[in-house]
Amino acid sequence: MAGLFDKQAEVYLDGRPTYPKEWYSKLAALTPHHTLAWDVGTGNGQAAISVAEHYEQVIGTDVSECQLQYAIPHPRVQYAHIPLNITDEEVIALVGGEDSVDLVTVAAAVHWFDLPKFYNLVSRLLKKPGGVLAVWTYSGIIEVSPTFDPVMKRFLDTTLPFFDNRAQYVFDGYKTLPFPFQSVAGFGCEGNPLPLAIPAKLSFEGFLKFLRSWSAVTTAKDQGVDLLPEKVVKEFEAAWASFSTDSKLVRSVSYKAFMLAGKVKL
Numbered sequence: 292m293a294g295l296f297d298k299q300a301e302v303y304l305d306g307r308p309t310y311p312k313e314w315y316s317k318l319a320a321l322t323p324h325h326t327l328a329w330d331v332g333t334g335n336g337q338a339a340i341s342v343a344e345h346y347e348q349v350i351g352t353d354v355s356e357c358q359l360q361y362a363i364p365h366p367r368v369q370y371a372h373i374p375l376n377i378t379d380e381e382v383i384a385l386v387g388g389e390d391s392v393d394l395v396t397v398a399a400a401v402h403w404f405d406l407p408k409f410y411n412l413v414s415r416l417l418k419k420p421g422g423v424l425a426v427w428t429y430s431g432i433i434e435v436s437p438t439f440d441p442v443m444k445r446f447l448d449t450t451l452p453f454f455d456n457r458a459q460y461v462f463d464g465y466k467t468l469p470f471p472f473q474s475v476a477g478f479g480c481e482g483n484p485l486p487l488a489i490p491a492k493l494s495f496e497g498f499l500k501f502l503r504s505w506s507a508v509t510t511a512k513d514q515g516v517d518l519l520p521e522k523v524v525k526e527f528e529a530a531w532a533s534f535s536t537d538s539k540l541v542r543s544v545s546y547k548a549f550m551l552a553g554k555v556k557l
Contacts, residue, residue, distance in 0.1 A: 308429065308489050308501075308546050309337060310398065312344075318552065319345035321475055322393040323421040329386050331409070332400025336362040336370065342396055343367040350386050382412055392416045394423050401426040402460035406469055414555050424472055427550035428461050429489055431505065433498075434545045438533040442526055446502070449518055453507035465549040472553025479551050489546040495531045498544075499524065 319325060325346045330339040333351030340363050343349045349368045353359050354375060362370045371385060383389060395413050397404075413424050431450075432443055460468045465484040474480035493501075502508060502519060511518045532540060 308491050310341065310427075310489060310548075312341065314427075314487075314550075315341045315345055318342075318394060318396070318423065318425050321423045321478075321552065324393045324418065327387050327392050328394040328396065329392050329416065330368075331395060331397045332403070333362065333370065334358045334398075334400070336365070336368060338396055338398040339363075339368045339370075340365040342394065346394065352382075352385070379408070379412055379415075383415060386416055389415050390418050390422075392422055393418055394425065397424075397426040399428045402428065402457050402465075402468065403455070410469075410471060417555050419555055420557060421554075423475065423552055423554055425478070425550065425552040426465075426468075426470070427487070427548060428465060429546040429548040430461065430464070432547065433493075433501075434547070435531070435542055436533065439527075439530040442530045446518070446523065446527070450505065450507040450511070453511040453514070453516070453518070455506065458507075464547075465551060468551070470551045470553060471556070472551075473556045475552045475554060478553070479549075480553070481551070484549040484551045487548040487550055489548050491544050491546065492541050493544045494541045495528060498527070498531070 319342075326348065328342045328346040328349045330336075330342055330349055330351040333339045333353050334355070335358060336351050339349050339351035343365050347367065349365075351362065351368055351370045352373045353370075354373050356372050359370050359372055362368075373382065373385075386392060395417060401409070416422075417424065431447055432440075434440060435443070464486070466482055468481075468484075470481040472481075477485070479485035499519070508518050531542070
């Protein structure tokens with residue numbers, strides 16, 4: 292995933308949804324201890340700072356130094372850059388040592404990882420038997436209105452050739468994502484993730500920031516293709532304001548999300 296979100300790091304902070312607080316409360320309830328958590332692919336830290344409301348210390352790591360420049364400060368969160376050439380032993384030492392982590396979280400990022408390598412690290416770092424790994428993502432399609440939603444679907448279709456192949460895990464709702472961990476009741480299992488929704492209030496400007504934060508939009512632009520020309524933006528704007536003359540209207544929207552949580556198999 293290195294470099295996929297560097298160019299849009301600033302807009303990523305403003306353009307991505309905030310995850311519901313109750314998700315973190317429910318995850319925290321799964322672990323008997325709340326000493327240390329590791330937020331992987333932390334980006335701007337929005338998941339890390341929420342995890343920190345329940346754990347004494349959170350290590351937020353990312354391969355993107357650009358993303359970490361916009362990480363949200365929190366007294367219990369320590370951010371660290373993970374270079375591509377770092378060894379497993381160095382990662383384990385950085386995070387806290389084997390059998391030291393109560394909760395590992397990955398928000399909208401695990402599909403980019405070298406999964407066997409990452410899962411091996413998690414298995415070594417998590418406390419046994421109580422440590423938990425939780426991964427989640429959300430679909431690029433947001434539900435707004437019957438007029439707007441088909442326009443969104445048509446736009447998504449234009450982006451597909453520019454997504455990395457690993458994005459297919461997201462399009463599949465994590466149903467095809469390998470997840471070799473012992474399932475936790477109520478949080479889905481390999482092949483059957485827990486469906487969730489992320490409700491949000493979104494302005495049209497905020498919606499455009501969301502689209503511009505997509506890796507496919509940036510990749511297309513690098514290849515000389517503008518997926519958001521004025522014509523497309525105007526079509527979106529008209530659909531957004533279909534029940535109002537004000538395109539600045541803040542709408543209630545919903546992002547479709549999917550989560551898997553599990554423990555190391557003993």
